[in-house]
Amino acid sequence: MSNLRRVPIGIVGASGYGGVQLVRLLMDHPAVELVYLGGDSSAGKQFAELYPHLADAVTQQIKPVDPEVIAQSCEIVFLSLPNGLACQITPQLLEKGCKVLDLSADYRFKDLATYTSWYNTQRSDQATAQAAVYGLPELYRDRIAEAQLIGCPGCYPTASLLALSPLLKQGLIVPETAIIDAKSGTSGGGRQAKVNLLLAEADNSLGAYNVARHRHTPEIEQICTDLAGHEITVQFTPHLIPMVRGILATVYATLRDPGLVRDDLITIYKAFYRNSPWVKVCEAGTYPQTKWACGSNLCYLGIEVDQRTGRIIVMSAIDNLIKGQAGQAIQCLNVMMGWDETLGLPKFGFYP
Numbered sequence: 001m002s003n004l005r006r007v008p009i010g011i012v013g014a015s016g017y018g019g020v021q022l023v024r025l026l027m028d029h030p031a032v033e034l035v036y037l038g039g040d041s042s043a044g045k046q047f048a049e050l051y052p053h054l055a056d057a058v059t060q061q062i063k064p065v066d067p068e069v070i071a072q073s074c075e076i077v078f079l080s081l082p083n084g085l086a087c088q089i090t091p092q093l094l095e096k097g098c099k100v101l102d103l104s105a106d107y108r109f110k111d112l113a114t115y116t117s118w119y120n121t122q123r124s125d126q127a128t129a130q131a132a133v134y135g136l137p138e139l140y141r142d143r144i145a146e147a148q149l150i151g152c153p154g155c156y157p158t159a160s161l162l163a164l165s166p167l168l169k170q171g172l173i174v175p176e177t178a179i180i181d182a183k184s185g186t187s188g189g190g191r192q193a194k195v196n197l198l199l200a201e202a203d204n205s206l207g208a209y210n211v212a213r214h215r216h217t218p219e220i221e222q223i224c225t226d227l228a229g230h231e232i233t234v235q236f237t238p239h240l241i242p243m244v245r246g247i248l249a250t251v252y253a254t255l256r257d258p259g260l261v262r263d264d265l266i267t268i269y270k271a272f273y274r275n276s277p278w279v280k281v282c283e284a285g286t287y288p289q290t291k292w293a294c295g296s297n298l299c300y301l302g303i304e305v306d307q308r309t310g311r312i313i314v315m316s317a318i319d320n321l322i323k324g325q326a327g328q329a330i331q332c333l334n335v336m337m338g339w340d341e342t343l344g345l346p347k348f349g350f351y352p
């Protein structure tokens, strides 16, 4: 690995939560070199002014965003920006020959009409959106390997889809019975100040939000539909939980075959993910906790069957900032470049 040429990469939105995770992980990645960090209100500041604990490793200044300048020095560009901004610079970056990995929702949807109705923005770059590949390597590894543009999944869709995929792909559930009950830590809302994410608001409290209208619903449905081969709708309810990092998605669905027991399903899940180093299927009776995943790129899946109701219950735990965001984007980079899928990514969580 030490003989690998270091590929020059840039991160736009380096000052945000996704950006700093990308910096932290990529500064130790053996095959890349960080050559450009970009931002908006932070432009002109030293990156280390914002994140002093990384000062020994990162000496760059954050620059204003200019696709011409970025393309002159970078072969790969990560975009970690609020929704609606990546689509303004991606076509230019692609034209200049860069590969682009977008962490926002801009390139997750094949059908721009779905994006514009859920994200309240007008766009006309349908051709670019069509060419993008959904960045969930466990499902689309081959397409990612060939892509120039990746639309990395949202954090809730990552946890939810990894739980649902084996069931939908193999027709094991009645699809319309699927219910996703998910909880996220506050870092899911990004670094910008928001009242509901203040400690005094979020602490000692647990509540649902955007019920029956969260924008991750159509994203989850798009991929479920692709897996099942026919239109799927799901019920998705997100909750904000008083912790900083992590998502636990608990998925319920009615099994088509009431004779299936927990051990059968664990065997099916293990076979489905046998070539996926970042998914860990728990042994019978073990249910995942977000603290296992925090700091790591792993998704832990726990599986149970309630013989009484005929439902499968799948619990999926990830770190929203790693497997749910920056780590997954790096996993996609590794696949795109033909590198080992685990390169530069953390295996173990940091708690306890």
Ligand SMILES: NC(=O)C1=CN([C@@H]2O[C@H](COP(=O)(O)OP(=O)(O)OC[C@H]3O[C@@H](n4cnc5c(N)ncnc54)[C@H](OP(=O)(O)O)[C@@H]3O)[C@@H](O)[C@H]2O)C=CC1
Pocket (backbone or CB within 6 Å): 012, 013, 014, 015, 016, 017, 018, 019, 038, 039, 040, 041, 042, 043, 065, 080, 081, 082, 083, 085, 103, 104, 105, 153, 154, 155, 187, 188, 189, 190, 191, 192, 320, 321, 324, 325
């Ligand atoms: N947080 C999470 O768990 C997840 C987030 N995502 C998605 O990833 C993306 C980034 O999220 P996150 O890191 O949380 O967001 P943050 O709010 O933490 O960071 C946003 C970044 O975008 C930069 N930025 C904002 N406006 C502009 C602009 N006009 N031009 C250039 N840069 C700009 C900010 O720069 P500056 O500070 O200099 O103003 C900052 O670096 C979002 O689309 C989010 O939805 C995806 C999965 C999980």
Ligand SMILES: CC(=O)N[C@@H](CCC(=O)OP(=O)(O)O)C(=O)O
Pocket (backbone or CB within 6 Å): 083, 103, 104, 105, 153, 154, 155, 156, 184, 185, 186, 187, 188, 189, 190, 216, 238, 240
């Ligand atoms: C706790 C919290 O606020 N979470 C965010 C999810 C962040 C994310 O992954 O969303 P996108 O990448 O699709 O923007 C939310 O519910 O909007």
